Amino acid sequence: MAYETIIVETRSKVGLVTLNRPKALNALNSQVLADLLASCRAFEADADIGAIVITGSEKAFAAGADIKEMQSKSYVDAYMEDFFSGWEDFTRIRKPIIAAVSGYALGGGCELAMMCDFIIASDNAKFGQPEITLGVMPGMGGSQRLTRFVGKAKAMDMCLTGRMMDAAEAERTGLVSRVVATSDLLEEALKAAAKIAGFSLPAVMMAKEAVNRAYETTLSEGLRFERRLFHSMFALEDQKEGMAAFTEKRQANFKNR
Numbered sequence: 001m002a003y004e005t006i007i008v009e010t011r012s013k014v015g016l017v018t019l020n021r022p023k024a025l026n027a028l029n030s031q032v033l034a035d036l037l038a039s040c041r042a043f044e045a046d047a048d049i050g051a052i053v054i055t056g057s058e059k060a061f062a063a064g065a066d067i068k069e070m071q072s073k074s075y076v077d078a079y080m081e082d083f084f085s086g087w088e089d090f091t092r093i094r095k096p097i098i099a100a101v102s103g104y105a106l107g108g109g110c111e112l113a114m115m116c117d118f119i120i121a122s123d124n125a126k127f128g129q130p131e132i133t134l135g136v137m138p139g140m141g142g143s144q145r146l147t148r149f150v151g152k153a154k155a156m157d158m159c160l161t162g163r164m165m166d167a168a169e170a171e172r173t174g175l176v177s178r179v180v181a182t183s184d185l186l187e188e189a190l191k192a193a194a195k196i197a198g199f200s201l202p203a204v205m206m207a208k209e210a211v212n213r214a215y216e217t218t219l220s221e222g223l224r225f226e227r228r229l230f231h232s233m234f235a236l237e238d239q240k241e242g243m244a245a246f247t248e249k250r251q252a253n254f255k256n257r
């Protein structure tokens with residue numbers, strides 16, 4: 001399939017999506033959303049793919065939603081099309097997704113990174129929710145997800161002042177899982193994705209579902225949900241294989257069954 005705004009590749013069991021609107025610093029317009037969804041859905045349907053990496057350029061992961069596309073919208077336009085609700089579909093991708101972030105991840109760019117399962121950042125990464133400087137506020141989940149990642153004080157600071165957070169602060173506050181040298185970013189993200197893709201896909205997908213449930217429910221319900229999923233894993237051939245491989249001191253050969 002031909003995509004207008006992204007480059008799609010496969011690297012041994014990993015699907016790689018590179019945002020590719022360099023002149024607009026990868027600003028996220030409706031075509032980017034359509035391309036991103038189509039590519040991730042294709043990876044979801046591809047039994048050979050076990051994880052997905054989304055990245056941008058060295059200068060910008062994405063500098064936000066496309067301001068030029070949205071600036072002339074009216075309230076009725078925004079309300080009737082339920083503007084930005086399409087991004088919720090991206091969060092329904094069940095295979096794991098790593099955001100490999102270099103440069104600016106601002107507004108919708110920061111929000112897209114937070115919709116991924118975890119973020120690996122390069123040491124030049126800058127995160128921010130600068131919508132307030134445009135006379136608006138986050139609209140793709142920033143006020144909710146950023147608050148869950150970094151807590152109320154930092155989220156308020158970022159949403160109300162529009163200031164950017166550098167990679168070190170993002171790692172300290174839990175927004176990103178690791179920071180690597182800019183030159184190593186893609187290699188590190190692909191390595192992490194390949195590691196995940198080497199495990200049992202149903203086990204990986206259930207682990208993703210369980211961690212995500214922690215954001216949506218009480219501790220007791222979450223613990224029950226985790227236990228039930230864990231019980232169901234004893235129906236997997238991969239559980240038998242994984243545990244046999246451990247006791248036989250050999251590498252497991254998972255079949256995703």
Ligand SMILES: CC(C)(O)CC(=O)SCCNC(=O)CCNC(=O)[C@H](O)C(C)(C)COP(=O)(O)OP(=O)(O)OC[C@H]1O[C@@H](n2cnc3c(N)ncnc32)[C@H](O)[C@@H]1OP(=O)(O)O
Nearest residue numbers: 023024025027063064065066067068106107108138139140
């Ligand atoms: C989803 C919501 C609701 O939460 C909202 C949003 O995401 S709103 C958007 C939030 N993002 C921003 O406000 C960041 C806007 N961009 C910038 O502040 C700067 O571009 C920068 C600090 C990231 C980089 O500055 P600089 O290096 O000086 O590059 P520029 O010359 O400004 O940009 C190059 C080129 O890209 C275009 N651009 C940048 N960001 C966007 C954007 N978000 N939407 C559309 N276009 C964008 C910029 O206009 C330049 O293009 P030309 O005008 O020269 O054609």
